[in-house]
Amino acid sequence: MNHLPQAWGRPRDDVYGPYNNSYLQTSGPSQHTQSPIVTGTSVLAIKFKDGVVIAADNLASYGSLARFTDVKRLLRFNSRAVIGFGGDVSDMQYLTRLLSSLEINENYSVTSSTELAANNLHTYLHKVMYKRRSDFNPLWNQILIAGLDVADNPYLASVDLLGTTFSSPTLATGFGAHLAVPIMRRVCPDEEAAKELTQEQAVETVRECMKVLFYRDARSLDKYSIAVVTKEGVDLKHGEKLEKQSWAFAEGIRGYGTQVN
Secondary structure (H helix, E strand, O other), X not given: OOOOHHHOOOOOHHHHOOOOOHHHOOOOOOOOOOOOOEEEOOEEEEEEOOEEEEEEEOOEEEOOEEEEOOOOOEEEEEOOEEEEEEEEHHXXXXXXXXXXXXXXXXXXXXXXXXXXXXXHHHHHHHHHHHHHHHOOOOOOEEEEEEEEOOOOOEEEEEEOXXXXXXXXXXXXXXXXXXXXXXXXXXXXXXXXXXXXXXXXXXXXXXXXXHHHHHHHOOOOOOEEEEEEEEOOEEEEEEEEEOOOOOHHHHHHOOOOXXXXX
């Protein structure tokens, strides 16, 4: 019997004749995934005078099922940038490996003595997303890039699966674009307001938005990650929990579910 790994699961050629691979051939066109399966929801970010705050919950939904509850969708690239991923989780994992390779190459490069700034990273991701879109094989993500630009000024921009880019002092993906952006624009309507906003105000606003999304977005979770990017570096916290939740009131209502006396 042939125990070589390449022969596992198929009959021996010397006994049954050469294996016929013709049934594997197809004359049809190449097909790519056109519908995400496991997805993450909103990513939020807001500028303040010294940097950027960005947050995303830790839920990955399998359709309408809250399947994975510890998926970290914020990636610290270096001490100057954080990337937030909305959309397909498998494409997010592909981009994470791609960015990890880029970071390693940059760290060991003899021609570059400085880290990539957030605007450099945004340009790179724009090229990646647009190239995949042009190949009719898009990466089903909307990405926020938060950090500092080459002049150490706060930088916040997005890129989607079509390669479309956009920059604003407040950005969000998914339902956050409808529910959270209006809240963030109350405290930061434009670039001038962002220059007056403190870190504490920005963090508090983002936390309030995460609470609103937990109550209003069926694909969100009360556990999330939040990062603050300043000149001092990246302060990234995973597993943050919403405080003062109101959903627990239902357990105390008589006639709701199974009651234990």
